[in-house]
Amino acid sequence: MAANMKLILSTSNVMSSGQSVMRRPIYSKSNVELVNGLRANFSLYQHHFSSSNNPSDAYKQWTTQEDNTLFVPVLRPQTLSEPRESYDITVKLFYLPGIPASRRCKHTREAIDLVLKELGVQSVDLLIVSFPGVSFDADDDGEEEMSEDESASADSDDSQGLDAQVKSWKVLEDYHSRGIISQLGLSEFSSDRLDKFLPEVSVRPTVDQINVKDCCVVPKTLIMYAKNNNIELLTHNDCMDILPCGTTRELLGPGDGGAHILASNPDSPDSEPGLKGNIEPQWVIKYTAVVKDRGVVENKGYFAMAQLGESEDGLPSKSKC
């Protein structure tokens, strides 16, 4: 099967599958929750449908294809059990490194739509966006230069510059104006970066997320800057490269614990079962629904989208495998 296909990967509710998500070491790498959550969800379905005679096609029984989009597994929304106003719903959208910024408008729409559908809601309370290449280092005390990575890539890669960030933000502002997102937030922005960013946007971020390892050593400059600009400094425990493409192939490939959807390599021979072609993760979105007055996390999960084969816009991308 020569495929140009979008794969929508979902964990469903990771709170109820702690066994696999919490595998040790729990917080060595924060993408463990995503990767293990996907693996656990896939294998749950796989096991149920393992009776199939043709194992190479087994996945078709627990995925659905809709035009050129394959849902892995099939979407089974778990709507919230109490009225909408009981919840704080936060989503975090990760634009991934190496993906052209021109796709973000579409990606944003896809990602948010999936979350709204999954939770059965019309709006979320807070959306935090994570831009690739933006990483805050508390030791720099707020006086950091553009990271080497970033300044170098600013020329060669449009996805990591301020312009691209502002452009992506405009898309989110639109969701804000339509009432679908109540508040917008950023992740890992230093005070310098905020200072460049704020004048460019009309809906100001109300949140800036800092890695939990730095929660006790946030530089004064950033604390003051955030305070003066009514930005709340929140903690997160996500890593930068939340879904590397190698991991994606492992998850979907024929190996041990894989979903047996993809072939072992992009250019595996036709004789090998599984879909062929490059796989490239495009975005990840995390959603969390917390019962406000009781502090209970009722639903938390992830969606990720990966492109198999060529993307529609035909633009080349850096990370594929």
Next chain:
Amino acid sequence: MTDYLDANDILGHRLLLMVALGTPLQWDQAKGAAAHVRDWGIEQLLTIWRNNKDKERAVLLWGDEVEYLVIAVDESEQKVRLSLSQAEVLKALAENEELAKHGSMVPDLQGGEGAKNSCTLPTFHPEFGRFMLESTPGKPWSIDFKDLLQVEADMKRRRVIAKEHMAKDHYPVTLTTFPRLGTKDDFITPYYPPSGPALRSQFVPDEIANPHIRFPTLAANIRGRRGRKVELNVPVFKDKETPWPFHDPTVDYDMHQWPEDDDVRNGAAKDNCVYMDAMAFGMGSCCLQITFQAKNINEGRRLYDQLSPLGPILLALTAATPIYKGFLVDTDVRWNQISRAVDDRTREELGEAPLKNDRWRIPKSRYASNSTYIAQDPRLRSEYLDPDLVVDEKLKQRLIDGGMDDLLATHFAHLFIRDPLVVFSEDLKELDVNGSNHFENLQSTNWQHMRFKPPPPDNPSIGWRVEFRSMEIQMTDFENAAFSIFIVLLSRVILSFDLNLYIPIARTTENMETAHKRNALLDDKFWFRKDPFPQKTTPAASPFLRPQASNSEVPSQQSELDQSPKLNGARHTAGGTTSGTPPPGLSPVEDEYCLHTVSEVINGPSPGAPTSTDQFPGLIPLVQHYLSSLNLSVTTRCQIERYLELIARRADGSLWTNARWMRQYVSEHAEYKHDSAVNEKVTYDLIKALVDEIEPREDWSSRQGVGWEMFEPSG
């Protein structure tokens, strides 16, 4: 919830006990009224249950209770004494003008109407010991993290307010027990000689107890029912100079004032033990208790069950009781001493005499670890329950006839095997079916390590509550706040991850015993479940999916794949009774749990241990994972991390428990002769160090100053 609530409403029962005034019956009469009180108590329970079984309270509210010893420090004589000034302190607090502006802080003992505060000033309460004081927050805490961060400051403020209303040389001290309670010297001020009519103790006077009629009656009727004095024998710590065998030198075998003075001549004092003989030695202990309001009865029942296995773990982790009556003992915690101090069982019930007059043998004191599970949870296997649980079958049947389910009826019919201890003759005239006095009479004198509290009939805004009761009070408010917040976070983790911590309840009883051993925290192991996570069961075989469906239709959310938790409790009411065989495919119960160190329970497997799904992942990692799912500000998270760090390091031994530190302090004191005896000067210096240096200190990073080992790892 918009209604203002006094934290005491959430917390409890105390007002009810205090306001019931009248003529208390002596034991011989009270005994005759016992069945009557039980019958009426069950009727009241049924009414409460019927009126509240569908009650929903959307908001988590919780409260802490901190108990203090009031200690007088006599610098000129270099002595510390327990001060019997509870009434004076409470009076001073009540009279304080500024505080009064905001509403009395002391519930009116005589008026019956507990004064409702309209502010967040703390509330102070009397306790059993006349040298004790209890404080609670002025209003209940929520789960808002802004609230959580106020707990420590509020506890500190309570201590300051309490101190301000005491004599200059008096201090509110958060020690579980006064090290020299019951010695031969003048350990109380003002001094009263021992051997009064209520306690008949050869070590402490009746004046040691709160004079409110309830307390002397309680003590006297426990003794009356039991047929002799209560008996506490705590193994002495054998140091290198301890005379062996050890005969408690403070025991007087020649007293002849009361018939009970024969007890010691009949062998009540055991060899190699410190012997104590009165309720005050137990109920005079300070605890740290946490009460939660649950969303509804189902969530309450679930929390009751899931928090239960944590009781012994937290008891060992908060160990703070190494000294009794002037001797180092071989146990680290207070629990069993309280248990024995209120043990009203007769010789027949204890199994020391053939059953003739009494109805049954009873394996535990009324103050003990809990013996039932009550959640309607399909994961509650019949093997977890005690097959020999004693229940009053007649009362259970009455509850079942009234519509209550078997599990809950069993729980209450188990509590109701006891006799009411304090019965007021006025209460026996007419049943107030909408009241709770008879029900509470039994309920609140069952002091188990968990308590399941129905809503109070006189305050409709309160929901079903669960109390966590095993923790020892800690020396500093930092520690007390840390443990309080830890328990609250654990309750949220249990609900969020839908954790399953069930082990056979007999194992929890066993763990409670283990927790008593000296240094059990580091030297012993506790039964704990290996895998706490809910099983995602594979979907039932059904053609719910058409392969390669071409449209976007998704199967209904109610399909059989939907195994994730529903928070409204509906999921837990489905099925799940404990009778019958477990579903096929379940492994033997014995495979579900194994022995863990406290550190393994708290921190997870030690670093370097092989990864295994067979091991409990650790409560702190679970809390961390939960916290990372919330939007917490950097300052909040940083503060919470301080608390979690304290608990994690206490568990792995890099920080010392209060008990370990006190042992070390005594051992290194120049006046200690390594004969287990903790004399007046050592006690004085210990208390002085506590009030002058440890309690007020904020920063231990220099690893200097008395007590740093409890707060800063040695590096």
